[in-house]
Amino acid sequence: MAKKLNQLEATAICGNDISSSCLYVSALAIVYAGQYAWISLLMVAVVLFFFRKIYGEVVGALPLNGGAYNALLNTTKKSTASLAAALTVLSYMATAVISTSEAVKYAHSIWIVIPVIPVTIGLLLLFMGLVILGIGESSKVAIAIFLFHLLSLIILCGFSLVFLFENGTEILFSNFNTPVKGGIITALFLGFSAAMLGISGFESSANYVEEQEKGVFPKTLRNMWVVVTVFNPLIAFLALCIIPISTVVDNQDALLSIMGKTASGNWLSLLIGIDAALVLSGAVLTSFVGVGGLMKRMALDRILPKVLLKKTKKGSNYLIFVLFFGLCVSILLITQGDLAKLAGVYTIAFLSVMILFGIGNLLLKVNRSRLPRPERSSWLGLFIGVIAVAAAIVGNVILNPQYLAIFMEYLIPTLAVVFFMLYRTSIFKVFLKILDYAFPEKNSLFIKLKKPIKKALNSINKQQFVYFTNHDDVSILNKVLSYISNNESTRSVKIVTVLDEGETIATNLTKDIETLDRAYPLINVEFIIEPGVFGPEKIKELSKRWHIPINFMFIASPGHKFPYKIQELGEVRLII
Template sequence: MQSTHTKLSELPATAICGNDISSSCLYVSALSILYAGQYAWISLLLVGGTLYLFRKIYGEVVGALPLNGGAYNVLLNSANKSMASLAACLTILSYVATSVISANEAIHYAALFSEAIPIIAGTIGLLLLFFLLNLLGLKESSKAAVIIFIFHLTTLVVLCLVCGWYVFRNGLGNFSVNFSTESEHSISFQLFAGFAAAMLGISGFESSANYVEEQADGVFPKTLRNMWIIVTIFNPLIALLALSIMPISEANQHQQSLLAFMGERAGGQWLSWMVSADAVLVLSGAVLTSFIGVSGLMKRMTLDRIFPQFLLKENKRKAPYFILLLFFLLCVAILLSTAGELTTLAGVYTISFLAVMGLFGIGNLLLKLRRKRLPRPERATTGTVLLALTAVGVALWGNVVLNPSYLWVFFEYFIPTFLIALMMMDRSLILKGLLSVILYLFKPLKRSIERFTHWTNQTIKSINDQEFVFFSKGDDIASLNQVMIYIQDNEETNRLRIVTVENEHFKAPGHLHRDIETLDRAYPEIDITYEKIVGNFDPELIKELSDKWGIPTNFMFIGSPSQKFQYRIEDLGGVRLII
């Protein structure tokens, strides 16, 4: 079941995620110089190498499962809902922190032009602006992202050229002095600390996977390539230019606005203003990326019944307005609760992002192990995945060592978020517990309790009466048992329909009917029915059966298709893999 709306081409798709990752140029070089000193550019090159490894990892996973959701999607199709929800919660926290911090920093830069701008009110206003822009739909949002992206790259190119000319005219005296400066730490520690800090410079790389369904065919790997090129060229180059223009101590004094200071030193006030204006725009672009990324992720989670179904409602421009409003309100609530002091959010931002990258690598390994037959356009070697996971682990460890408070702040935000997700996954159990408490506390109110009991039981029944479908190719009883275990552990249902599609090329084996009867006796809590259908297993048949039975396609399961299967997984309208 294919969507009919126009999908994003390479430039707008890259611009949406590129604004997020390229906004790191504003701070990551200064951050790396603070920890790595004269070796900052080497740390930044190591980050570029790590990102190159993740290009293959993301390319394999999303190529095999090109559905919105990023790490959540791959873990849902290779592990279970609990682990997928863990990844989703980390991703949502990362987007919230990114959105609030970026909006706040954008307003701080804007205040350089006019001190009359109120920081808190301005931050809320910027968040509101992008909430309203997203209500206009992805197409309109992408136009704004492209304008910001082009201006940002132009500013970076102009800044590097002017700084390069300044170094050419004034020589490499500063670089020589900086290179010979001794540090109280060893070179290995400087590189380690600089690498850990600089890994924040690739935040946003995961965003493209969260709206892959909105991208035209073949665009996703190009967005990964383009983001990698930007990070690998500009971040080390800016660090080298900074070390060539000023002493390390001076760079550390201007850490909050290093690029604007470099522009003023090398080109004058006009270039400093240009960099500051660019900072306002590209940080705003990172807010836009957060709204787009989180809407794609939460929409997918709602389709899988983790969140309430009313969140799926869309306006005429296909914008999920309840999801966007919920994200906006959450960002405003966190901003107000911190009173604009967002240093605590840095820990949430850092650990969440790195954990999501790590879970994507783990998802890649699980996909190799459990979905070997699933076709994919490219493959990352196991060694590549393990090396990338090691790099992420080093970065996580490094950030905790450098900023121990980050870990505790992260858990303060993560634990409630994950508990809410777990509660949403077990709504039937919670409703039953709530019913027991109500019956105990309000026995005198028998009539009201009876009405509530009826409503609760009907709600539980409507949840459990949702029928699921598994398309069997004549699987043996062991494989079918894996299906039953997955259904029992991950879905709230008491009805499963096992379907075999027969034609002149395939007939169901005779033992299949007997095996299903055996499973029906083994799982008395689930009503299993078996049905043979004559036809060809293709997207049209899936849509026809979905409409006929009233069963959404994301409640239909298949085993991993082989290389000979003529359709890609995204062609099947959201059908999920469970064996």
């Protein structure tokens, strides 16, 4: 059994991404909100506080890898969940390429002989190798980077405070007397919108929750929230105390290095430069780990090709990481290191994922109200969180209208791949009809083209699905078959009731299933009475006996009296 991540390891992996935000988000907030930037950053911290509860409720109820995709897969249609998956993969690609490139650029500023693009590719290759070796090994690197980063920030803030006490508040008062373009409300809104970039990475922990020890996930949310709430507003405020706003605007790409040089000289500026290169590299690791958990789940659910599930001896899905590395390198080479375009993808994609996670929480409350969960978000907090993130998307589009068009350029081909996998049986059937029309004489070319398509269709449709029940009435069972018919490609569904000694099946259950078998002529509905006790062991036994993966088995939402937690059942999906 693979080693699970403890609190420090799990926090370090996602924490490097979100904590690296101070390298750019404090300056961004000052550019748009001026002297009120620290307030904008505190507003972001409030929104993130609400999302702590939102993520805590969803992942607590459904503690499986996949983040927003998993939340929506178990509460709504598979196509909606696929949209969330595509957006998350886009977000990770943009994060990995931007973070790697910026890390190398910081290193290049320290040692100018470093060639940016070749070293960027080399760094991506290094982290691909680390995650293929295993998440446990990569977490050790993440911890070292995370702790060094926190120490560097504490040193920077400490020397900035010393500089403030020694040199007085003249710069601070001068900055606070600077006129704000558009008024305070506009400045706060635009500053808030730009500053929402500072919580990228918060969604990552949910994508590898299965690799974390019990009870660790909510602690990672708390720890990330504390880091963002303390350091981002504090650094923005200290920057306003020791550096004129005009200087911040001119040096926004390296604000913390300028702060270090101002507060204590070149040594501190060099320390911050080294820290920036390291922690941005750590954010790349976050992307690899997060996308690994997500794409594995997508492949298991037949949204990505099954071949991606091949494993190394240590259990790592190496082809997922090789594919992700290839996609990142292709984007880097296409843009030739000019990554301004990716900022639009990065911004809109990850903010959209957060909105979809909020929608997943809403659907969980409505459609899965019986499902036990360790904590609940309030309705008010849910609406505030979702509306605030939607406002941030609007604000970013106002700030950079071209971002939306660039985002669509990347989103459309990504969705094309995902939705081809999702609807490939319908596409194959249409193609067969076109062949029938184009080749009325059914010649040898027609046979050659038709044979592989028919073979692919049969291979997809032969996958069986299972629904466990012991008392559901015909209306519930109809919903189950309707969902499977609309969301999965199959010709066979087993409806299984597990009976212990002395138990009997529900009245009319057999007749109801016979009725449904006639109502769904394209699906063979088989009713099976299985002796034993329903639980994790029985599910594993049936999965092995019937060669049906556990993620193709469904149950209704269990209530509080159900003796098992949902994660104990493996990757069983909730359907009603």
